[in-house]
Amino acid sequence: MVRRIPRRYLVHEITVEPYRGESSTGPLYGQAVTVRCFLDEQTRAVRSPGGEQVTSTSTAYADLATEAPALSRVTLPGGRTTTVIQAKRRDGRQLGTPNHLEIQLE
Known part of the structure; x- marks a missing residue:
């Protein structure tokens, strides 16, 4: 059985604009998507x-299923805009662990 983080724990909403590459005028982003998540605002080295x-x-x-590649633009609940450092898939398959995407933000 594939497990997910229970919806009741996804108490925050962020807006993710997936990074699509560079153009002559700067970075290109996809359409903004609202993502339910658990947000841990803790500073750490990664x-x-x-x-x-x-x-x-x-x-x-x-x-x-969340799409948040490195360099994507993210708006946090308080309005601060930040950038994805990297997104790590935490997929335990059949181990019974809560599968999720860990999105590390600048």
Whole structure:
């Protein structure tokens, strides 16, 4: 049985604009999507996809189906806009763990 984070724990909403690449005028983003999540606003050191150590100010835990690639633009509940450092799939398959996407934010 594939398990998800129970909906009752997804008490926050963030807006994610998925990163689509670069253009001559700057970054391109997809359509903004409201995502239910659990938001942990805690500062910690994390590794970027390139291996550099960077500071994450928040982590959002959302359904695995959420699209939030690195460099996506995210608006937090308080209105602050930030960027995805990386999104990690936490998929335990049949282990009974709550499967989710861990979105590390600048």
